[in-house]
Amino acid sequence: MSEPVAIGYFLLFLCFGLVLCFRLLGWTRLEWIFARVALVANGLLLSSIWFSSGHLPVFNLFESFLLTVFILGMSALIFTDVSPERSCTRTWIWAEVVVLFGILLFYPKTQAPERFYDKDLYVVLFHVGRAGALAVMLLASGFYAEFLRTFRQSSSQDDLLHMGRNFLVLGTILFLISEYAGIVWCLNGWGDFWRWNYGFLSSTFIMLYLMLVFHLPGRGLVSQRMHSITGAMNSLVFLGITVSRSAP
């Protein structure tokens, strides 16, 4: 374990944990301050890993989750409203951030070793695209989860569903960009754009799952609910596969 990086991780975990607590307690002023402090610290930790390792911080689960949290946190501040309610879209997003940090407890808190190929455009694009796609899909899950919570309370919740759909499509686009980069990477390194292995089969699984979410039939409330449940679960599927591909 690289000590300063590990200390940075635990401090960030604490900060984001406090952000979630303040959100749940309805202390919005403290949440506002701590969210910004945590995101600045997250950015600094990512930059320090970048400068000390010489590569973008995306090459192991620790680095890519730090980047995912940064994108997710920034997106939460930009795209979600400050609500006086304890439970809102932001609550779900801060909870997701804490879950990501919780998963990292089981992984080495170190930067990835330097490799000769870690500056290859397609290799970098594949990893950055994946981290971005996961962050945006987690954001979509936040909107869907809030839609499901407030499903019967108000008819104006359609906006939540629409935002969830927007971010899920954006996440899909980032995922496809990452897949395309992966295809070219595989083609350049192995001579073919497809391999029959866990990595490729699981990526196809994610893509088919996304297609399923977008093609659920019906237009009524039941359909909206099914769409939001499968949409919210998408980030769990993606997260589960990402974690399973990076055994500690």
Added chain:
Amino acid sequence: MKAMGEKLGSLSLTTTTLILLLLWLSGGILLNATPTFFAGFESMNRTLLSEWLCSPQERFFLKAWFIGLCLCMVLLGVNLIFCSWRRFFNLLRKNFGAARALMLLVHFLFGFVALGHFSGFMFGYRYEDIRLAQGQVFQPAPGQSIKVEKNQLADATRNPGRPGRSPGIFDLNPRQNFAEVSISEGGKEVRRQELSFLTPLRSGARQVTLRGFTAGSDPDVVLAISSNPALQFFLILYPLMIAGMSIHLAFTWKKNSQRTNSPTP
């Protein structure tokens, strides 16, 4: 006939097929994790699937799984054709809109990308693990030859702790460890290039890829030699599909009176 067409183009069939595909793929992921079938998947990587399917040595169960996967994809393709046909005429007759037209185009592109993917499994040729010493020649097809002109392995002695093992391509500096390879057609050299990891040689549909070096005092070059006639087509259509989706998302980002929760037209 019309009712049959409606059923074949319905979203219910899309959903059913996608669930079936997800289950089928989960089965494949589990099979890939078992030592019994892992070798079978590895042999699928080494050759074209049109040849792999005809090989008597391969396990019947794995072939049945692959054929089942193809059948599910065919069903999805039929569904795409019928659904797109109906929506295309709807678009022309009553509901024309840029977002709808764009999403229809994305669906067409997806169909062609899937076809390009499938043809990559079936057409051309693929030879993996071709080991050649400096000066040796390999003939992938009549009249074509691939020759290793130079074999440069500077880091061969950097693995003293792993005697007898091939140097890992990921650990070798590509600037110091490379091979110079030439492609000839009918005895005439058409292309010559230095190959290193992630820098293959391409000539038309053919590709020569450096996969590593063998162990020993006089190491051979390990190459993958392939030809995929649909590759360029696939590599162009895929980003077009992504671009189409991105423009559609930009069109439908703001909520309007039209239902936009689904990206389908």
